[in-house]
Amino acid sequence: MSQSITADKPDTNKSRADEGGERMALLIVDGEEYELPIRKGTMGPEVIDITKLYRRSRRFTYDPGYTSTASCESKITFIDGANGKLLYRGYPIDELATHGNYLETCYLLLFGELPNKAQYEEFANRITYHTMLHEQMNRFYTGFRRDAHPMAIMVGIVGALSAFYHDSTDIYDPEQRMVASYRMIAKMPTIAAMAYKYSIGQPFIYPRNDLDYAANFLHMCFAVPCEPYEVDPVLARAMDRIFVLHADHEQNASTSTVRLAGSSGANPFACIAAGIACLWGPSHGGANEAALNMLEEIGTVDRIPEYIARAKDKSDPFRLMGFGHRVYKNYDPRAKVMRQTAHEVLDRLGVKEEPLLQVAMELERIALEDEYFIEKRLYPNIDFYSGITLRALGFPPEMFTVLFALARTVGWIAQWREMIEDPNQKIGRPRQLYTGPVERDYVPMDER
Numbered sequence: 001m002s003q004s005i006t007a008d009k010p011d012t013n014k015s016r017a018d019e020g021g022e023r024m025a026l027l028i029v030d031g032e033e034y035e036l037p038i039r040k041g042t043m044g045p046e047v048i049d050i051t052k053l054y055r056r057s058r059r060f061t062y063d064p065g066y067t068s069t070a071s072c073e074s075k076i077t078f079i080d081g082a083n084g085k086l087l088y089r090g091y092p093i094d095e096l097a098t099h100g101n102y103l104e105t106c107y108l109l110l111f112g113e114l115p116n117k118a119q120y121e122e123f124a125n126r127i128t129y130h131t132m133l134h135e136q137m138n139r140f141y142t143g144f145r146r147d148a149h150p151m152a153i154m155v156g157i158v159g160a161l162s163a164f165y166h167d168s169t170d171i172y173d174p175e176q177r178m179v180a181s182y183r184m185i186a187k188m189p190t191i192a193a194m195a196y197k198y199s200i201g202q203p204f205i206y207p208r209n210d211l212d213y214a215a216n217f218l219h220m221c222f223a224v225p226c227e228p229y230e231v232d233p234v235l236a237r238a239m240d241r242i243f244v245l246h247a248d249h250e251q252n253a254s255t256s257t258v259r260l261a262g263s264s265g266a267n268p269f270a271c272i273a274a275g276i277a278c279l280w281g282p283s284h285g286g287a288n289e290a291a292l293n294m295l296e297e298i299g300t301v302d303r304i305p306e307y308i309a310r311a312k313d314k315s316d317p318f319r320l321m322g323f324g325h326r327v328y329k330n331y332d333p334r335a336k337v338m339r340q341t342a343h344e345v346l347d348r349l350g351v352k353e354e355p356l357l358q359v360a361m362e363l364e365r366i367a368l369e370d371e372y373f374i375e376k377r378l379y380p381n382i383d384f385y386s387g388i389t390l391r392a393l394g395f396p397p398e399m400f401t402v403l404f405a406l407a408r409t410v411g412w413i414a415q416w417r418e419m420i421e422d423p424n425q426k427i428g429r430p431r432q433l434y435t436g437p438v439e440r441d442y443v444p445m446d447e448r
């Protein structure tokens with residue numbers, strides 16, 4: 001019995017069911033037939049399982065950028081790009097960001113369920129008592145120039161954690177995996193705040209166990225030893241919500257980097273350092289810094305048309321930073337919450353008339369009405385409004401991706417743990433389509 005694969009439109013490859021009733025896709029190459037199992041998840045597109053394709057056909061599939069490739073099976077995060085939905089373990093991001101908090105979201109991403117009060121308090125306590133860094137790590141900071149980009153510092157310091165916490169680097173010991181997870185989530189705010197303090201020549205501020213996660217981070221960034229510093233609860237809430245929005249996002253570039261590094265058995269600190277390095281790119285986590293720099297370069301509303309024209313010009317490499325997404329072909333649900341948070345923070349700080357916000361609002365309005373952006377389904381993504389908000393909170397643009405890395409650490413850790421615990425996972429080793437020179441003999445230098 002053959003049937004077309006259930007899809008919006010008939011698929012060229014017919015499918016059929018094998019004896020066991022499993023639906024199969026049928027691939028025919030040069031008259032050879034290859035039946036490939038079709039697997040269905042709980043949500044989202046089906047997959048065609050090609051794990052045995054090379055062994056049977058001696059052919060690879062080809063998919064640079066993995067636009068049509070599922071690298072793994074996961075139960076953590078789901079994105080419905082067409083409808084602008086993002087679910088963490090089934091819960092919509094806007095509900096978690098509005099009603100929950102970051103540590104509750106960390107528990108959910110790590111363990112799969114929202115914690116009850118006792119579970120939450122035990123988890124929050126474990127995190128609180130891992131926030132300090134080994135005192136000797138302070139010396140790593142003084143080895144950097146003061147003007148070093150804080151993402152460079154983050155990559156270095158996080159990678160170096162495995163030199164201090166080798167008692168939680170045995171990835172095959174579940175207890176050590178758990179301790180490493182707590183340590184990463186707990187220490188990232190301390191490491192990030194120290195990178196910021198070092199860049200402005202101020203002394204490091206130790207974490208405080210009487211403050212919650214986001215308030216503690218703001219305190220470590222903006223307090224000075226000379227006087228008390230009260231964290232504004234509205235700003236702390238906004239910071240916490242920004243962390244929730246950035247916590248995880250399926251198999252994006254940096255998460256895939258963490259999974260690939262982890263698939264070789266590398267320790268968790270080294271894997272997270274690899275993820276930080278990947279996130280730094282302006283097409284990925286570096287877009288919030290790039291988006292703010294772009295808004296500053298545009299400067300005034302009357303210059304927006306010039307930049308819209310440049311974004312459309314194929315000969316111009318300029319792109320509107322903070323617009324477009326590989327998966328969202330609708331409004332990024334995180335951007336909606338980020339936009340509301342931007343207004344709340346600027347209101348609270350009395351900078352509602354911030355010119356950059358005016359430029360951002362007008363740029364968004366124009367882009368959403370412009371044929372090019374509508375046709376290419378380029379909507380504002382989370383980075384479009386996060387830069388304005390973070391700058392209003394007092395962070396310089398070079399710290400924006402550091403905050404993204406801080407928040408995404410729990411997502412990287414959750415995905416890394418899932419990969420380690422997946423019996424089907426093996427070392428990641430993609431193949432290639434080789435188009436280089438065919439075999440040839442060595443030519444001695446004096447004969448070339």
Ligand code: SDX
Pocket residue numbers: 248249251252253282283284285287311312318319320321322323324325326327376378381382383
């Ligand atoms: C993040 O993967 C994730 O989930 C990432 C992330 C996460 O939480 O981990 O969501 C975080 O990285 C958000 C994205 C932040 N990046 C930016 O804002 C940088 C600007 N955006 C682009 O570089 C781009 O949109 C990407 C990289 C985000 C997506 O690129 P794709 O899916 O590979 O799409 P594409 O580059 O092929 O673009 C499709 C078309 C192209 O035109 P054509 O070649 O089809 O004619 O749209 C155009 C592009 O030229 N286009 C843009 C544009 N983005 C895409 N044109 C102008 N401005 C833009 N921003």
